[in-house]
Amino acid sequence: MSIPSPSPDADRYWLRRFAPIWIGQVFSLFGSGLAHFALIWWLTQTTGSAVVLATASLFGLLPQVLLGPFAGALVDRWNRRRVMMLADSAIAMATLGLVILFAFERAQPWHVYVVLFLRSLGNAFHWPAMQASTSLMVPERHLSRIAGANQALNGLINIAAPPIGAFLLALWPLPHILAIDILTALIAVNLLWLVHIPQPQRTDAESAVTPRLVVRDVRDGLRYIAAWPGLLAILLMATLINFLLNPAFALLPLLVTRHFRGEAIHLGWLESGYGIGVVLGGLLLSVWGGFRRKLWTSMTGLFATGLGAMGMGFLPPSAYPIALGLMFWLGIANPITNGPLFALVQARVAPEMQGRVFTVIHSLASAMTPLGMLFAGPIADWLGLQTWYIIGGLGCSAMSLIALFWPVTANLESQPLSKVASAEPSS
Incomplete structure (x- = not known):
């Protein structure tokens, strides 16, 4: 197998061909952000139950954790444009069913669970198809820029969707908000x-x-990863990052109330500071493109993330303004870390294996959130809330230095493509 390289003309006009897909995702992700906020708010107002909200989160997480690798195997076998079109259409149809239920005042929380599950299942197909298609349409030297633009887009939607959703809910009934999501999916x-x-x-x-x-196919994908030590190390590193950092962000409300003696507004400012940082970091990466070696860019961002997390762990109760600055710092570092890492996988993994590789990464990373909380909660209660920030920060900074100087990962980017391709097991 050989990885095809685009012709000079194809390289020249790549943006013209890729722009419609990316613009479609802008609409689709914005509509999804509005719909998710509206549904979670409806569950909150209707039930007021933490168990209900936790169950909703679980239904939105399980498909991508448990079924992701199988979806990736199908993405590698099927036409990727059709996969994205069918996934967006299926998500829109599921949401339409909920619109009808709300219109006739028949909607129940379990209906929302089912739709969240179906939407997550659709995303389990759409996301790897989009990532695997990007590497075939975007020249390698621009992959980090596209990854940065994606990170900025996600950060902007996380900032804008909740207040816009709240504003629209004050004007329109819930079915109207869900209809926006259907319309944006059809645009995509x-x-x-x-x-x-x-x-x-x-x-x-x-x-x-x-x-x-x-x-x-799933077994072949796992063998492909296992046979390539550098890729396996990157996968394990991404998993460990999520294990260390996601619980720290989940503990942020307690850090605000117990340590900084703050209110909801103080938590909101910290989350906004982080979101603004993500947008600016993504824009910086999309313009700059990173260092010539993607690994150095990513590990620089990871080292900065570790410093920021450790800083949060050492702040005294009177240092809330510094915490705000550190959250902004962490936001900037996030796309600098993740963007080049995705670009590196897109550039080095054989195209016909990317669906499986990306879904394995995503599934393991998603599974680390609940697993990390199992450890972080007791440790935070035992040794203090800030302890997990220090642990996570030290772990991230140490991983960045190891990755830069450990030959298995340090030489990953310079490995010839023909040698990379040979890691694929025979069918």
Whole structure:
């Protein structure tokens, strides 16, 4: 297998072909952000139950954790443009069903659970298809810039969607807000009609898709990762980062109330500071593009993340303004860390394996949030809330230095593509 390289003309006009897909995702992600906020707010007002909100989060998480690798195997086998179109359409249809239930005042919390599950299942197919398509349409030297733009977009939506959603809920009934999500999904689907997404060649592309074949594809994807020590190290590192950092952010409300003696507004300012930092960090990466070696850019961001987290762990109760600055710092470091890491995987992993690789990364990273909380909660109660920030910060900074000087990861980017491709197991 050889990884195809675009012709000079294809390289020249890549942005013209990629822009419709990206613009479609701007609409789709914004609509999804509005819908998610509206549904969570409805559950909050209707039930006032923490158990209900936790259950909703679980239903929105499980498909991508448990089914992600199988979705990735299908993405690597199916036409990726059709996968994205069908995923967006299925999400819109599920939301339409909820609109009808709300319109007839028949909606119950369990209906919302089901729709959150279906939306998450659709995203389990759409996200790896989008990531795997990007590497086939964007020249390698621009992958970090696109990753930075994606990070900025996600940060901007996280900032804008909640207040816009709250404003619209004050004007319109809930079904109208959900209808916006359906409309934005249809815009994304129609824009996908305008582009051609290259499809990787497979020797078994004509084989009938059966459960046994999908399981074999998943097994081949895991073997591909295991046979490539550098990729396996990156996967384990991404998993450990989420294990260390996600619980720290989950503990932020307690840090505000117990340590800084703050109110809801103080938590809001910290979250806004982080979100603004993510947007600016993503824009910085999209303009700058990072260092010539993506690993150095990513590990610089990870080292900065570790310093910021440790700083949060050592702040006295009177240092809330410094905490605000550190959250802004952490926000900037987030896309600098994640963007080049995604670009590195896109540039080095064989195109026909990317769906599986990305979903394995995403599934393991998502699973680390609840697992990390199992450890972080007792440790925070035993040794203090700030202890986990110090642990997470030290872990991230140490990992960044190890990755830069450990030959397995340090040489990952300079490995010839032909050697990378040879890591794929035979079918």
